Amino acid sequence: MHKYENISAPVIKRLPRYYRFLGELLDKGVMRISSRELSDKMGFTASQIRQDLNCFGGFGQQGYGYSVESLYNEIGHILGLDHKYKAILIGAGNLGKAVAVHMSFEKRGFQLIGIFDNDPAKVGTVIRDISVADLDGLEEFCAENPTDVAIFCVPKTATQAIADRLYKLGIKNYWNFSHYDLSIHYDDIIVENVHLNDSLMILCYRISDANDEPESTK
Amino acid sequence: MHKYENISAPVIKRLPRYYRFLGELLDKGVMRISSRELSDKMGFTASQIRQDLNCFGGFGQQGYGYSVESLYNEIGHILGLDHKYKAILIGAGNLGKAVAVHMSFEKRGFQLIGIFDNDPAKVGTVIRDISVADLDGLEEFCAENPTDVAIFCVPKTATQAIADRLYKLGIKNYWNFSHYDLSIHYDDIIVENVHLNDSLMILCYRISDANDEPESTK
DNA sequence: TAGATTGTTAATCGATTAACAATC
């Protein structure tokens, strides 16, 4: 479908943000928007917005700007949200449960088809219409149900062993909430990390940097 | 305590990762490491590692490398993890609950002192030794308990109104899980965003980009 | 001392911003 080579990571990271803002404008009934107006709202420069969008095509019209609706749809398409990648969730603890319940996978190009845990107390419980299965059944399940993506919501120590099993099954795309760097161990995989601890520490740095006395304590 | 001006965002984002890897080395009993060895493990260049660390001081020793333990401690200190910033959590739904239970706030420079929700069914339930309080009591609580940070685990639509109340109370540091851009509306605040939807969409893009047929469908 | 590895400066690379001609 697409295949845009050589798009830089900073550009890709901004796409969901464009999508979000355009969605809000759409909800408000705004029909057209110029890069200048979008710039004011989003805090990027107008130049950057035009530069970013032109990586994928000329979606605007000189003298007019961009149609909010068509740009929203274009970006959704660029992101690949019209897919239905089959995803399984590993780990039905607090975090896994929150991810399962909280996310609108269908709107983001995915479909959650299975949840696994190794804790007998959790196996059989139902989350979002899906019955939690025993991790032992992973291989059997994946043989019967082609799976594109695995979501890791397991402790750091369990991650590598499960990743090895999934890799053997040919599942090489991961959404990783585990405090562990999967990316280091294989190089033909796609990993999107959500390292909450890292995020919290960055916040800590920024607060400390803003608040602390400049070298007066010593 | 610290106050390192002009440290670029890319450097700051790498700090937690250094901290994590050094912690693992420490656990394994490794005493010293060179920028070269660390480079192999982490996937940054040795040059970048030395450059990054030298933003904050000369922690190494020529001909030897870095002491794992002292570098670990230094980075923890740079990040400000020896603080105890008082944090409150807004929203005790699935996500809020997962964040409250899952995170080791104490190890990351924070202390969770309160949880709020506006759902009567949730008020009074206990999460991590903290009884969920009614959101109406926010002002009173913060007057009695000086609070540094608010964690947003509420729906997009509720975020702005609550942010306004917190801002009035002088709370200007936010860890934001809400699908909403707080940063746009005030400019003297510190926001660290965890946009899970954005992360999921970036994964979708990357899978699509790797898998789709190159322009053959048309 | 000789070898190793840092700290730091200089070179390169890439991303952002500015400018403007094309054009709706």
Place this chain on the structure above:
DNA sequence: TAGATTGTTAATCGATTAACAATC
């Protein structure tokens, strides 16, 4: 047509990498 705003090229800025002298 005239005005507005894009698409795109060129200029600037910043971050990464390479190189090497300092030094443990």
